[in-house]
Amino acid sequence: MGLSIIVATNKDNVIGVKNDLPWELPKDLKYFSKITKGQTVVMGKTTFESIQSRIGKPLPGRKNVILAFEKDYKVEGCEVVNDWESVIDLAKTDDVFIIGGAMVYKTALPYANTLYITEVSAEIKNADCWFPKINYPEWELTQEDPQSKDENNPYDMNFKVYKRKKPIEFLDFEHARTPEQIALMKKIEKDGLCPFCEKYFKKYHPNKILKETSNWMVSENMSPYAGTKLHLIIVYKEHAIMPGEIKPEAYAELSEIFKWAEKKYKLKAGSFFMRFGDTCYTGGSVNHAHIQFLLGSAKSDDANKDKLKVKLGYKKKSI
Numbered sequence: 001m002g003l004s005i006i007v008a009t010n011k012d013n014v015i016g017v018k019n020d021l022p023w024e025l026p027k028d029l030k031y032f033s034k035i036t037k038g039q040t041v042v043m044g045k046t047t048f049e050s051i052q053s054r055i056g057k058p059l060p061g062r063k064n065v066i067l068a069f070e071k072d073y074k075v076e077g078c079e080v081v082n083d084w085e086s087v088i089d090l091a092k093t094d095d096v097f098i099i100g101g102a103m104v105y106k107t108a109l110p111y112a113n114t115l116y117i118t119e120v121s122a123e124i125k126n127a128d129c130w131f132p133k134i135n136y137p138e139w140e141l142t143q144e145d146p147q148s149k150d151e152n153n154p155y156d157m158n159f160k161v162y163k164r165k166k167p168i169e170f171l172d173f174e175h176a177r178t179p180e181q182i183a184l185m186k187k188i189e190k191d192g193l194c195p196f197c198e199k200y201f202k203k204y205h206p207n208k209i210l211k212e213t214s215n216w217m218v219s220e221n222m223s224p225y226a227g228t229k230l231h232l233i234i235v236y237k238e239h240a241i242m243p244g245e246i247k248p249e250a251y252a253e254l255s256e257i258f259k260w261a262e263k264k265y266k267l268k269a270g271s272f273f274m275r276f277g278d279t280c281y282t283g284g285s286v287n288h289a290h291i292q293f294l295l296g297s298a299k300s301d302d303a304n305k306d307k308l309k310v311k312l313g314y315k316k317k318s319i
């Protein structure tokens with residue numbers, strides 16, 4: 001049970017050239033076989049076809065699962081699945097190894113508990129395929145096994161194993177504010193998916209998307225903070241935990257969203273802030289980076305008025 005990634009890459013995260021591996025390293029292929037033999041291996045269609053053209057058949061001695069959007073794609077001796085949710089389901093019963101390529105690694109990285117990384121000391125000039133950026137503070141190096149180059153293996157290698165330091169938790173129930181939110185979060189937790197990644201936000205979030213750009217989705221918050229006259233949530237489409245993972249052009253795109261909101265809601269004022277990362281620190285219920293955009297009522301002498309309070313983290317009670 002669980003999800004691991006196995007990949008060979010260099011210091012620049014290169015994994016492929018022209019739909020093939022950038023290197024010939026029999027020692028690494030042997031290591032790959034040793035780790036994955038008898039297990040379930042999941043690969044994208046392009047990687048499967050690259051394996052097929054190398055060895056003429058699926059990987060022997062393993063349950064081969066191919067991810068393909070193409071609905072009627074069939075291969076003898078392999079299982080074909082059409083969405084990532086099916087892989088998550090498989091990982092509830094099998095030890096699943098994600099074996100590439102770039103597109104599948106990118107989807108899989110937030111869900112993996114173990115990374116088997118063969119670090120290859122090679123410079124690759126014509127690379128066209130990369131492993132996604134790893135946020136190393138989330139991972140602990142538990143094993144390494146350096147290998148020197150030899151007559152059959154032209155580059156030094158290091159077989160490294162990283163384990164996730166904390167179990168994957170996309171959601172924080174302690175910070176949920178309403179029973180509806182808790183009910184929905186329970187369903188999402190059972191499905192094992194990140195509720196703010198584009199596909200799943202569109203699937204689970206009950207309110208409609210009001211504005212969409214290449215990188216962001218805007219909707220009304222399903223549980224607005226008490227007293228807000230307007231409470232929007234602006235969610236980054238790709239999985240990102242830290243603001244540094246968000247593409248620079250996505251920050252520029254926020255200007256389009258702010259202009260749209262100012263006009264649509266005839267705003268004279270408002271506040272916004274981003275929650276990101278470990279929810280223990282932020283008071284958020286989801287760790288995927290997102291922006292809260294809100295407006296309360298105006299200050300007045302009304303004795304019933306109170307300041308709008310928002311949890312942004314924790315402090316000692318005495319301060």
Ligand SMILES: NC(=O)c1ccc[n+]([C@@H]2O[C@H](COP(=O)([O-])OP(=O)(O)OC[C@H]3O[C@@H](n4cnc5c(N)ncnc54)[C@H](OP(=O)(O)O)[C@@H]3O)[C@@H](O)[C@H]2O)c1
Nearest residue numbers: 008016019020044045046047068069070100101102103104
């Ligand atoms: N260095 C390494 O360890 C390593 C390991 C593996 C691969 N590679 C390299 O990686 C490269 C291939 O990577 P790639 O990114 O081009 O292709 P890929 O990830 O192998 O396959 C992409 C294809 O898989 C299907 N797919 C991916 N995600 C899906 C999802 N969530 N739901 C349904 N179908 C999905 C789609 O097929 P359709 O849309 O066509 O149906 C998509 O076009 C090659 O150069 C290969 O040699 C390197």
Ligand SMILES: [Zn+2]
Nearest residue numbers: 194197239288
């Ligand atoms: Zn996400």
